[in-house]
Amino acid sequence: GQNIDQPTEMTATEGAIVQINCTYQTSGFNGLFWYQQHAGEAPTFLSYNVLDGLEEKGRFSSFLSRSKGYSYLLLKELQMKDSASYLCAVIKAAGNKLTFGGGTRVLVKP
Amino acid sequence: EAQVTQNPRYLITVTGKKLTVTCSQNMNHEYMSWYRQDPGLGLRQIYYSMNVEVTDKGDVPEGYKVSRKEKRNFPLILESPSPNQTSLYFCASSLSDRVYEQYFGPGTRLTVT
Numbered sequence: 001g002q003n004i005d006q007p008t009e010m011t012a013t014e015g016a017i018v019q020i021n022c023t024y025q026t027s028g029f030n031g032l033f034w035y036q037q038h039a040g041e042a043p044t045f046l047s048y049n050v051l052d053g054l055e056e057k058g059r060f061s062s063f064l065s066r067s068k069g070y071s072y073l074l075l076k077e078l079q080m081k082d083s084a085s086y087l088c089a090v091i092k093a094a095g096n097k098l099t100f101g102g103g104t105r106v107l108v109k110p
Numbered sequence: 111e112a113q114v115t116q117n118p119r120y121l122i123t124v125t126g127k128k129l130t131v132t133c134s135q136n137m138n139h140e141y142m143s144w145y146r147q148d149p150g151l152g153l154r155q156i157y158y159s160m161n162v163e164v165t166d167k168g169d170v171p172e173g174y175k176v177s178r179k180e181k182r183n184f185p186l187i188l189e190s191p192s193p194n195q196t197s198l199y200f201c202a203s204s205l206s207d208r209v210y211e212q213y214f215g216p217g218t219r220l221t222v223t
Contacts, residue, residue, distance in 0.1 A: 031210055033210040035212075042215060042216055043153070043200070043214050045213075089210075096141065096158060096160060096209045097168055100145075100154070102151065102152035103152050
């Protein structure tokens with residue numbers, strides 16, 4: 001089976017940095033990815049990591065350590081529009097089943 | 111415009127009355143999937159399909175059926191809905207070699223009384 005854990009909620013100030021951690025336990029692993037979901041909207045794809053290391057995309061970066069079953073999403077220069085839920089998910093090596101974590105709600109305050 | 115569409119967007123029904131939620135994509139994607147989202151439980155995959163006539167169970171398939179007769183369509187069928195299937199449902203699609211990059215539909219809010 002697969003277990004994915006991430007904090008339920010985080011609060012940060014506009015302009016600051018927030019790091020959202022995600023740990024996973026899975027039998028078979030073929031990559032970890034992050035989605036953003038604003039309230040009342042559908043999730044949208046942010047990033048994908050299959051190898052260890054850091055992937056940077058503008059203000060957002062995602063890191064993966066396969067040996068530790070650990071990832072984080074780093075949001076820099078926070079803006080009010082970054083207030084959303086951030087979903088961590090993994091995909092199994094066999095087949096293409098996706099499993100999502102419960103999501104981390106990030107609240108950006110002025 | 112490239113998109114995933116779902117219908118209906120909102121539905122209130124009664125226990126036991128069969129219903130179908132349609133999903134269609136215009137991006138020629140091979141992979142399609144259904145999820146339900148519940149507070150505290152996140153997104154959970156119900157069924158997925160790698161291509162026409164190929165479907166597989168996700169983590170919570172009980173009480174649901176799907177079919178993939180055409181590449182663009184992937185309807186979700188609830189033969190006998192029950193109140194515990196009250197949820198927000200999302201359909202999504204992607205290229206088969208980029209399954210991590212799912213394009214989601216707008217969601218269908220289903221209430222079963």
